[in-house]
Amino acid sequence: MTKNLSVKIIISLVIALASVITPETNLLACHKLPPKKIIVVGAGLSGLAAAQNLQQKGYDVLVLEAKDYIGGRVKSETVNGERYELGASWIHGDKNNPLADILKKEGASLIPTEWSPIVYYKNGKRIEFAEDPLEGFYSHIEDIKEENGKDISLDEVWSAFAKKNKLTIDEINDFRSLLAFDIETETGADLKNISAREYEEEQEMKGGDKLVTGGYDLAIKYLAKNLNIKLNSAVNKIEDDGDKAIVTTAAGEVFSASEVIVAVPLGVLQKGSITFTPELPSYKQKAIKSLQMGNLHKTFLSFEKKFWEDADVISIFKNNETKWSSFINLEPVFKKPVLLVLHAGENAKSLEQKTEIEIGQEAYETLKTIYPNAMEPSTVVTSKWHADSFTLGSYSYVPVGASLTMYDDIGKPFGRIHFAGEHTTSEYPSTTHGAYLSGLRVANEIQ
Numbered sequence: 001m002t003k004n005l006s007v008k009i010i011i012s013l014v015i016a017l018a019s020v021i022t023p024e025t026n027l028l029a030c031h032k033l034p035p036k037k038i039i040v041v042g043a044g045l046s047g048l049a050a051a052q053n054l055q056q057k058g059y060d061v062l063v064l065e066a067k068d069y070i071g072g073r074v075k076s077e078t079v080n081g082e083r084y085e086l087g088a089s090w091i092h093g094d095k096n097n098p099l100a101d102i103l104k105k106e107g108a109s110l111i112p113t114e115w116s117p118i119v120y121y122k123n124g125k126r127i128e129f130a131e132d133p134l135e136g137f138y139s140h141i142e143d144i145k146e147e148n149g150k151d152i153s154l155d156e157v158w159s160a161f162a163k164k165n166k167l168t169i170d171e172i173n174d175f176r177s178l179l180a181f182d183i184e185t186e187t188g189a190d191l192k193n194i195s196a197r198e199y200e201e202e203q204e205m206k207g208g209d210k211l212v213t214g215g216y217d218l219a220i221k222y223l224a225k226n227l228n229i230k231l232n233s234a235v236n237k238i239e240d241d242g243d244k245a246i247v248t249t250a251a252g253e254v255f256s257a258s259e260v261i262v263a264v265p266l267g268v269l270q271k272g273s274i275t276f277t278p279e280l281p282s283y284k285q286k287a288i289k290s291l292q293m294g295n296l297h298k299t300f301l302s303f304e305k306k307f308w309e310d311a312d313v314i315s316i317f318k319n320n321e322t323k324w325s326s327f328i329n330l331e332p333v334f335k336k337p338v339l340l341v342l343h344a345g346e347n348a349k350s351l352e353q354k355t356e357i358e359i360g361q362e363a364y365e366t367l368k369t370i371y372p373n374a375m376e377p378s379t380v381v382t383s384k385w386h387a388d389s390f391t392l393g394s395y396s397y398v399p400v401g402a403s404l405t406m407y408d409d410i411g412k413p414f415g416r417i418h419f420a421g422e423h424t425t426s427e428y429p430s431t432t433h434g435a436y437l438s439g440l441r442v443a444n445e446i447q
């Protein structure tokens, strides 16, 4: 054998050997390993988004859900053949909103809500405003932020604004019900609790408010497809022992996984319904304690006949009384005479104590003060999120003294434990798209 020939043989052998240990064969070897196990706690939008994403990447995913249904705060109820959304109804901005894209693809319609025209009534009579009565107040909030002093509540800002502009008692009372509609039902909190410094500092998706018809849960069904979901499985213990995560349910079932995603609402974390071992770090505990859950109560009123005018919202000024002060006209969407009333904060909590008959009667008492031909509602459908022990409120907000960055503190991973949900994103908190995107964020944390 010549020297050249033996070199050639050696090179061929090396090439042949290398072709046996290619990246593909390495990959094949890896694929023979069982896929990493992931447990997701909570089958709301955030948990399902994370679970679906990870399952598609080849992980072995188990979702544990406390309730007997999936979707969490996306929940509809069908009464007399009509579907009412008890949780989320709107997409807040459908431009570059992946959740809006899913809904459209799955067959939902997104109908713009302009929140205008609004008609105003006082002492039973229509009144008019030349311009938006609250415009000056909103710029006043921005001025207060620029002063950069100690954080105060929006109620304090309101009082200072009223004083500076020498508003009469009548004006103060009237505009207070508009603020209840504009700000309190948006945050789910009373003005006296909302941080002025952090108000509307989060990001906003473009495209305006769109009411989802055809079922918000189309997104839930899409995300839950082919997932392994165990209902009626409330988790009460999560332990990271250094090698694995151990998850225990209230019924005593024990599961283990490489990583666990906690996608339960802020209220559940605050109540301490789940014990973490080791204890969560103090910055995270502080953030969980400091941010707050708001309350939003929805009342859908369905009537035999429409007795109100064509307006988006009917506002009724009632001497500093913020209950039953704004009725949203859903007739153009439902194609049936339906009004929706939102109540926030303490009002929402107190309405949860009442029956639907009592609530319908209260609404009717107000409506007949402005419409002589008003009738009692034929159907009343209401929500109860504060009393729901696996939600404990509607969605998070920043109270006086807390800050938006606390959302990110809650969202940071801790060992094998990851956190998703509307309360884990300072970018889009309190929304469905925020919850959905937080699910994708945690899915990407896991390697």
Ligand SMILES: Cc1cc2nc3c(=O)[nH]c(=O)nc-3n(C[C@H](O)[C@H](O)[C@H](O)COP(=O)(O)OP(=O)(O)OC[C@H]3O[C@@H](n4cnc5c(N)ncnc54)[C@H](O)[C@@H]3O)c2cc1C
Binding pocket: 041, 042, 043, 044, 045, 046, 047, 064, 065, 066, 067, 070, 071, 072, 073, 074, 086, 087, 088, 089, 090, 091, 092, 233, 234, 235, 236, 263, 264, 265, 268, 273, 274, 296, 297, 298, 383, 385, 390, 391, 393, 394, 395, 420, 421, 422, 423, 430, 431, 432, 433, 435
């Ligand atoms: C009345 C109301 C109106 C709203 N309107 C809008 C709107 O129009 N537009 C909008 O963008 N957003 C709206 N939202 C907010 C939006 O619905 C939420 O931000 C979003 O759905 C939250 O998703 P999530 O995955 O973070 O939490 P959730 O949907 O609450 O999911 C958490 C899940 O965890 C489960 N869970 C709790 N504890 C445990 C446990 N111990 N073990 C296992 N599982 C547990 C719960 O049962 C639940 O299924 C509204 C919310 C409410 C209540």
